[in-house]
Amino acid sequence: MNVRTKIMVALCISTVMVNRSFRLAFPWLIIILNLIPLIWLICLKRYKVAAFYVIAYLLSLTYQTEIVFLQNILNYVPYIILMMMAIFHYMLPGFAMAFIIFTTTSVQEYINAMSRMRIPMAFTIATSVLFRFMPTVKAERIGINRAVKMRGITKARFIKQPLQTFSFVIIPLLNCSVRIGDELSMASLCRGLSLNQERTVRPEDQLKIWDWLVIIISLLILLMFVFNLNGMRFLFQT
Amino acid sequence: MKKHSRKLKQPYFTVENLNFSYKPDQSDQFDWLEPTLRSDQTEVEDICLSEINFSLERGECLLLTGPSGCGKTTLLRTINGIIPEFYSGQLDGEINLNQKSVLTLKPEQRGCKIGSIFQNPRSQFFNIIVQDELSFGCENLNISYQEIQTRLAPLIEQFQFESYLERRLFDLSGGEKQRVACLSIAAMQPELILYDEPSSNLDKQGMEALRDLMLNFKELGITQIVAEHRLAYLEDVSDKVMLMSQGKIIKRFTNQDFQALNFTELDKLGIRKTKKAYVNLIKPNMNLVKSKPVEIKQPNLLYLKNKPLNFPEKVLKQNALAIKSLYLKYPRSKFPVLDFENYNFVDQNIHVLTGSNGVGKTSLIHALAGLEKRAKGEVVWQREKIRLNKLNKLCGVVFQDINHQLFSDSCFDEMALSLENQKFTRQEIEELIKNMADRLDLADHLFEHPMNLSGGQKQRLAIASTILLNRPILILDEPTSGLDFKNMQSIANLIKEIAKEKLILIVTHDQELIFELEPIIHECKN
Numbered sequence: 201m202n203v204r205t206k207i208m209v210a211l212c213i214s215t216v217m218v219n220r221s222f223r224l225a226f227p228w229l230i231i232i233l234n235l236i237p238l239i240w241l242i243c244l245k246r247y248k249v250a251a252f253y254v255i256a257y258l259l260s261l262t263y264q265t266e267i268v269f270l271q272n273i274l275n276y277v278p279y280i281i282l283m284m285m286a287i288f289h290y291m292l293p294g295f296a297m298a299f300i301i302f303t304t305t306s307v308q309e310y311i312n313a314m315s316r317m318r319i320p321m322a323f324t325i326a327t328s329v330l331f332r333f334m335p336t337v338k339a340e341r342i343g344i345n346r347a348v349k350m351r352g353i354t355k356a357r358f359i360k361q362p363l364q365t366f367s368f369v370i371i372p373l374l375n376c377s378v379r380i381g382d383e384l385s386m387a388s389l390c391r392g393l394s395l396n397q398e399r400t401v402r403p404e405d406q407l408k409i410w411d412w413l414v415i416i417i418s419l420l421i422l423l424m425f426v427f428n429l430n431g432m433r434f435l436f437q438t
Numbered sequence: 439m440k441k442h443s444r445k446l447k448q449p450y451f452t453v454e455n456l457n458f459s460y461k462p463d464q465s466d467q468f469d470w471l472e473p474t475l476r477s478d479q480t481e482v483e484d485i486c487l488s489e490i491n492f493s494l495e496r497g498e499c500l501l502l503t504g505p506s507g508c509g510k511t512t513l514l515r516t517i518n519g520i521i522p523e524f525y526s527g528q529l530d531g532e533i534n535l536n537q538k539s540v541l542t543l544k545p546e547q548r549g550c551k552i553g554s555i556f557q558n559p560r561s562q563f564f565n566i567i568v569q570d571e572l573s574f575g576c577e578n579l580n581i582s583y584q585e586i587q588t589r590l591a592p593l594i595e596q597f598q599f600e601s602y603l604e605r606r607l608f609d610l611s612g613g614e615k616q617r618v619a620c621l622s623i624a625a626m627q628p629e630l631i632l633y634d635e636p637s638s639n640l641d642k643q644g645m646e647a648l649r650d651l652m653l654n655f656k657e658l659g660i661t662q663i664v665a666e667h668r669l670a671y672l673e674d675v676s677d678k679v680m681l682m683s684q685g686k687i688i689k690r691f692t693n694q695d696f697q698a699l700n701f702t703e704l705d706k707l708g709i710r711k712t713k714k715a716y717v718n719l720i721k722p723n724m725n726l727v728k729s730k731p732v733e734i735k736q737p738n739l740l741y742l743k744n745k746p747l748n749f750p751e752k753v754l755k756q757n758a759l760a761i762k763s764l765y766l767k768y769p770r771s772k773f774p775v776l777d778f779e780n781y782n783f784v785d786q787n788i789h790v791l792t793g794s795n796g797v798g799k800t801s802l803i804h805a806l807a808g809l810e811k812r813a814k815g816e817v818v819w820q821r822e823k824i825r826l827n828k829l830n831k832l833c834g835v836v837f838q839d840i841n842h843q844l845f846s847d848s849c850f851d852e853m854a855l856s857l858e859n860q861k862f863t864r865q866e867i868e869e870l871i872k873n874m875a876d877r878l879d880l881a882d883h884l885f886e887h888p889m890n891l892s893g894g895q896k897q898r899l900a901i902a903s904t905i906l907l908n909r910p911i912l913i914l915d916e917p918t919s920g921l922d923f924k925n926m927q928s929i930a931n932l933i934k935e936i937a938k939e940k941l942i943l944i945v946t947h948d949q950e951l952i953f954e955l956e957p958i959i960h961e962c963k964n
Contacts, residue, residue: 308570308577332564335608340842346809347843350835352859352907368845375889376841380561387562390518391626392549392578400577400586 202404203313205411206301209236212418214294216425225428229421237296244304253296260289307331312405321396332384333377340376344369448537449493451630451661456531458516459486487512487685490531492678494661499652499675501696502665503709504682506892506922510665512685514632517663518554519545535630550579553623557635557920559615563622568610569603571618575626589625597621597651611795613644620651631655633664637671638920641795641947645671667710667922670949673697681707710923710950759783759806759911759941762823764815766798766805775801776813786958787937791945793962799945800838802962803913806943807833819911834904838915840896844888849880849899852888856906874902878932894925898932905936912936914944918951930954 213233216222223230234257241250262274262285274282307328314324348368358365407415487509494500502510515521522529523545533540540548553575556562565571572594576586594600599621607615616636623631637645645668652675655662666672679696681689689707691699704710761781767774775798783789791799805813808829817824819832837843846852853871862870875881878898883891888899897917904912914933918926930951933942946952952959 306567306570307565308567308574312577332566335566336560339608343837343839343842346804347835347837348845349809350807350830350833351843351845351856351903352831353855372842372845376839379841383556383558383561384564386520386524387554387556388564389523389545390520390549390552390554391564391575391622392546393564393574394544394546394578397546397578398580400573400580400583402577402583 201414202407202411203301203305203309204317204407205414206297206305207313208415208418210294210297210301212421213237213297214291216421217293218290219425219429222425222428226424233421234293237293237300240300241296244300246303249296249299253292257289257292260285260292302331302334305331308402309405312399312402315399316401316405321394325393329381329384333381336380337373337377340373340380341369344372344376347372448534450496450498450536452493452532452534453490453517454532454534456490456513456516456529456533457486457488458512458521458527458529458531460525460527486527487516490687492680492687492690494663494678496661497656497659498677499656499662499664501669501672501676501679502663502682503667503669503679504688504922505708505924506894508682509685510682511634513682514554514634514663514665517630518552518632519543519548546578549575550626551629553626553628553631555616555619555623555631555633555636557638559612559619559639562619563607563615566606566608567603568599568605568607568618571607572603572622572625575622579626586625589627590621593621593624596654597647612639613641613647613795616640616644617647617651620648624651624655628660630661630663633662633666635666635920636664637666637668639916641793643794649675667920668948669710681709708923710926758820759943760818761806762816762818764802764805764813764817764826766801766810766813768812776805783941783943783958783960787940788933788942788944788955788957790952790955790957790959791943791962792947792952792959797962799962800915803835803915803943803945806911807835807913809835832909833911833913834907834909835913836897836900836904836915836917838919840900841889843900843903844896847887848885849875849888849891850884852899853903853906856903860908870906874906878902879928894921894928897921897925897929901929901932911941911943914942914946916946916948917944918946918948923950926951927954 213236216233217230238250238253241247241253310331311324311328314328315321353365353368490513492500502513504510512521515525516529517533517540519540521527529541531541535551540552563571565574572590573586576589581589594603597617599617602610602614602618607618610618616639620636636648640648649671652662652664652672656675662675664672664676676693676696679691679693680687681691699707760783761778763779764776764781765774766776791802793799801810801813804810805815805826806817806829808827808831811827813826815826817826817829824832844852846855850871853874854867857867857870871884872881875884878901880895880898880902883895888896891899901914901917917929917933921929926948933944933955936942944951944955944957
């Protein structure tokens with residue numbers, strides 16, 4: 201599926217979900233929208249993440265449970281935790297969509313999609329580095345953890361001198377990241393990546409009918425959301 | 439008429455009176471890159487270029503060599519436009535490619551004519567999938583999709599890259615990444631390609647593949663400039679050789695003259711050896727070499743597999759490490775990376791592990807150092823059986839990327855950290871560190887930040903702090919990659935000295951280091 205479609209769906213889901221009045225007005229739509237990331241994850245064969253999604257969803261659902269037994273327990277849970285659970289419950293589908301976008305999109309697709317949406321290149325390049333940077337930082341972290349372990353810096357030291365020990369991990373990580381970032385930008389500059397340019401259009405960057413359909417549906421849902429907003433409803437009633 | 443003919447004779451690529459100094463202009467605005475620039479080793483402060491003049495014909499290959507910090511990288515950066523775009527300074531002179539000045543162009547504009555390949559394969563790809571990376575440069579130039587495909591198809595076929603296209607770049611070895619970078623540049627069809635120490639992470643096969651690629655580019659009429667320490671693999675590629683020192687060209691050779699130099703002459707110039715120099719050295723002393731465990735052409739191979747050994751008496755001696763069994767399999771791969779039984783490191787204190795990229799050498803030493811949780815097995819050290827996860831108390835490791843293991847604010851703290859749990863008094867610690875710093879030539883830099891040191895100094899600091907851990911086994915992973923002759927030799931001497939009391943395992947491709955150390959060679963195979 202095209203990146204632009206994915207972004208549209210994610211935008212739609214994450215906007216609509218957090219509004220309480222919309223949730224009350226269209227409960228069925230909410231259930232469907234909740235299911236979309238789940239089905240998508242299963243299609244991508246990310247079973248572990250999908251299972252995690254379901255479990256997290258059910259757990260965060262407990263805050264509005266009507267089972268007496270659970271409610272009795274919940275009475276003893278501090279209110280702030282319940283509130284956080286509620287917020288998490290609202291935002292979970294949005295997180296799942298972000299995960300899907302990050303794992304299924306290549307840098308190339310992302311840059312092309314953004315430039316076709318006429319989004320300034322300065323913004324696109326800065327954000328596209330994120331795709332490249334996450335795995336880099338992960339790889340660096342593994343290397344640094346090995347070095348820490350080899351030097352005999354134990355968990356006991358973490359407790360005794362937490363700040364200093366933490367700096368042993370974070371300083372090399374920052375240093376390596378800065379260095380890699382620097383070298384990376386030099387290399388991409390030398391390959392002709394610049395701010396004001398037209399890029400090649402690939403066939404897979406073009407939107408197909410299917411994409412248009414999904415985009416229009418998401419736009420419709422967003423429109424419904426806008427009409428349902430309290431202030432707006434007032435506007436249309438008069 | 440005369441003028442016209444002279445113009446025709448002008449060479450394809452010329453550099454005239456090029457001067458550069460890193461002193462930033464006072465008038466410049468605050469430069470956000472300044473802090474990182476400072477961390478960029480010694481070349482920042484004092485090294486500049488002065489009076490660089492040379493010219494190349496179409497399809498020629500120039501080899502630039504010289505000690506670290508002599509200005510090779512700076513010269514390449516002025517050609518591809520990183521200077522003055524990234525590093526501010528004073529630049530004057532003239533660079534012409536195909537009779538057109540390139541100095542006024544920005545690096546991204548030069549990009550379509552001048553391709554650059556950098557030292558570190560990890561940080562020069564922008565994409566995650568190989569296929570995207572190959573077409574990335576072309577897409578930036580807005581070349582049509584069909585055209586990119588027609589350019590890539592022959593390259594992919596020639597270098598048998600079909601199986602790589604869908605792979606993630608993070609899963610490739612250093613050599614494979616370097617090849618991806620070369621092909622991606624080749625697809626842009628540049629007129630000039632610059633290489634900045636391209637071989638520093640490559641094994642023998644990787645270097646051979648790189649050499650073939652360079653020869654291929656040469657046939658295509660692409661002019662090439664290579665800055666390099668390791669010269670052996672470039673013997674039949676280069677046409678001209680320039681020796682640089684402190685920002686100046688101090689000697690020029692044609693390739694024939696350069697290859698004819700013998701061992702001692704190269705030693706005097708302080709550069710690494712050509713292949714011929716080695717062969718010439720070995721031939722007259724054949725008997726001598728035979729009695730030693732090393733021979734450059736056909737090393738004394740001990741295969742890690744297919745050679746079951748029962749533990750002999752030797753293993754029970756001091757400083758003998760024996761692997762009883764070792765097994766490691768990554769969840770994603772089909773085959774185990776490591777799988778062997780009854781293998782010994784005996785007889786001598788220095789052992790070298792060689793083998794092609796991606797064969798599992800680094801996995802092996804990580805497993806031996808007890809840093810790989812997924813490895814299973816048992817090891818015998820000085821008559822005692824030891825579980826793998828206990829081994830990290832016995833081994834000190836100098837990792838391939840030394841930046842990972844320099845944690846502290848100063849060299850002194852770095853070494854003091856190693857002594858922390860060894861029940862020394864403050865005074866003893868200071869004394870030990872001073873001794874160590876004197877021996878490793880770090881005394882002047884004792885209170886500097888490790889990231890300000892040059893590559894060779896960082897390497898020595900990492901070794902020093904690992905020695906101070908006072909563990910009986912020392913493991914070094916590629917200790918000389920990217921180091922020049924002088925640094926390589928000082929590290930070799932250091933290793934020899936440590937070997938008097940400790941067992942040392944080294945992973946390296948560096949034939950010259952092996953030659954210096956005279957170790958037992960273990961060749962790793964799948």
